[in-house]
Amino acid sequence: MALRTVSALKRRLGGAGLGLLRSGQISSAAGRSGAGRARAGRGRGVAWTRPRLGEEQLGPTCPVGPTWESVSRPSSTDRKCLGRAGNFLPCAAQHRLEKTPSYIDYPATARRSFSNHRVIVDMDQSLGVATIKIKNPPVNSLSLELLTEFLIGWEKLENDKSCKGVILTSNYPKIFSAGLDILEMCGKNAAHYTEYWKAVQELWLKLYMSNMVVIAAINGSSPAGGCLLALTSDYRVMADNPKYTIGLNETLLGIVAPFWFKDNLVNTIGNRASEQALQLGLLFSPAEALKIGLVDQLVPEDKVQSTALSVMSQWLKIPDHARQLTKTMMRKPTADLLLKQREADIDNFVRFISRDGIQKSLHMYLKALKERKE
Numbered sequence: 018m019a020l021r022t023v024s025a026l027k028r029r030l031g032g033a034g035l036g037l038l039r040s041g042q043i044s045s046a047a048g049r050s051g052a053g054r055a056r057a058g059r060g061r062g063v064a065w066t067r068p069r070l071g072e073e074q075l076g077p078t079c080p081v082g083p084t085w086e087s088v089s090r091p092s093s094t095d096r097k098c099l100g101r102a103g104n105f106l107p108c109a110a111q112h113r114l115e116k117t118p119s120y121i122d123y124p125a126t127a128r129r130s131f132s133n134h135r136v137i138v139d140m141d142q143s144l145g146v147a148t149i150k151i152k153n154p155p156v157n158s159l160s161l162e163l164l165t166e167f168l169i170g171w172e173k174l175e176n177d178k179s180c181k182g183v184i185l186t187s188n189y190p191k192i193f194s195a196g197l198d199i200l201e202m203c204g205k206n207a208a209h210y211t212e213y214w215k216a217v218q219e220l221w222l223k224l225y226m227s228n229m230v231v232i233a234a235i236n237g238s239s240p241a242g243g244c245l246l247a248l249t250s251d252y253r254v255m256a257d258n259p260k261y262t263i264g265l266n267e268t269l270l271g272i273v274a275p276f277w278f279k280d281n282l283v284n285t286i287g288n289r290a291s292e293q294a295l296q297l298g299l300l301f302s303p304a305e306a307l308k309i310g311l312v313d314q315l316v317p318e319d320k321v322q323s324t325a326l327s328v329m330s331q332w333l334k335i336p337d338h339a340r341q342l343t344k345t346m347m348r349k350p351t352a353d354l355l356l357k358q359r360e361a362d363i364d365n366f367v368r369f370i371s372r373d374g375i376q377k378s379l380h381m382y383l384k385a386l387k388e389r390k391e
């Protein structure tokens with residue numbers, strides 16, 4: 018089945034995926050504070066996922082603003098919040114960044130989370146920041162199921178105007194992501210490869226061109242597609258553990274990183290370093306990755322998430338519209354190259370991956386991975 022959009026991806030998940038979205042699988046605390054209200058409030062004109070114009074800066078935790086239940090039209094007090102939010106930060110985040118006076122208490126229920134099988138999303142309403150944790154055991158390979166669930170979660174965040182930034186991380190310290198799932202590219206038919214590649218393209222385009230601030234909290238190894246995932250972000254914080262590696266190592270599998278993987282890498286570390294890294298399939302230690310600019314900061318393992326959060330708060334201080342336009346200016350030419358030849362890129366992938374020689378290489382690589390353990 019050909020997949021064109023995220024809605025098509027959702028349809029692919031059928032009952033399960035849409036059920037997840039409808040019921041949200043909201044944690045009980047979050048349900049109390051967020052989505053539960055949204056559902057209950059819909060009849061009264063209270064929107065959760067798509068606040069109406071003028072309401073979007075008001076979150077349920079705004080210490081001087083209204084709650085979601087009370088908002089139908091902004092009051093004059095509310096308007097003060099809207100006025101202050103000239104930089105498009107959610108009101109509560111704005112207050113916090115302006116050194117909140119100590120007498121203001123934030124409710125403990127300022128978070129809401131949802132999860133499906135392979136992705137956990139934890140949204141801190143007071144900051145306007147979501148954390149996405151990938152949990153696809155054993156190695157967070159980017160299977161079709163994971164990509165589909167990730168895209169659905171991502172779309173939810175994109176539609177939530179209060180979400181200004183996303184931190185990408187792994188639920189399993191030691192492995193950020195093992196990259197594309199080799200089993201999705203082995204022994205399947207052309208229709209499957211087509212479907213898979215569309216999902217990979219879609220994920221890259223969505224993340225690379227997101228208006229939200231995206232920060233990768235790389236808490237483990239990140240080869241190939243895992244590295245690409247990290248490369249879509251605006252800033253990369255990596256755990257300073259010499260056992261971890263990161264890089265586009267496709268040639269080691271006997272395959273070739275597509276041009277848009279290459280472009281994303283070149284935009285990050287430059288042409289010469291990319292040429293070597295891609296041809297040799299280099300996997301860099303954190304220290305090497307920092308040196309060539311593949312990652313932006315190394316921190317001890319237990320500081321990866323908190324550092325990502327503090328970097329996020331710095332990025333969110335920049336007026337959002339200016340930052341977004343700048344990001345688009347920097348990235349659109351690269352994304353457009355894929356958008357212009359999406360179908361050709363799919364055909365190329367399907368033809369390439371279906372070749373006997375390539376299938377053999379992938380099988381041998383998988384076998385070597387297994388034998389390494391024995």
Ligand SMILES: CC/C=C\CCC/C=C/C(=O)SCCNC(=O)CCNC(=O)[C@H](O)C(C)(C)COP(=O)(O)OP(=O)(O)OC[C@H]1O[C@@H](n2cnc3c(N)ncnc32)[C@H](O)[C@@H]1OP(=O)(O)O
Pocket residue numbers: 155156158192194195196197198199200238240241242243266267270272273274275365366369370383386387390
């Ligand atoms: C024209 C364009 C054409 C093609 C473009 C395609 C672009 C491709 C991009 C990719 O991302 S390809 C994938 C590249 N990934 C890798 O090379 C990573 C391989 N994995 C590892 O190096 C390690 O597994 C690890 C991630 C460092 C983790 O090591 P650890 O020792 O913790 O785990 P172990 O190796 O024992 O693996 C456990 C289990 O998982 C299987 N596995 C690992 N990686 C993948 C994967 N990417 N896809 C599917 N399965 C994977 C591994 O075989 C083990 O399985 P087993 O338990 O059944 O033995």
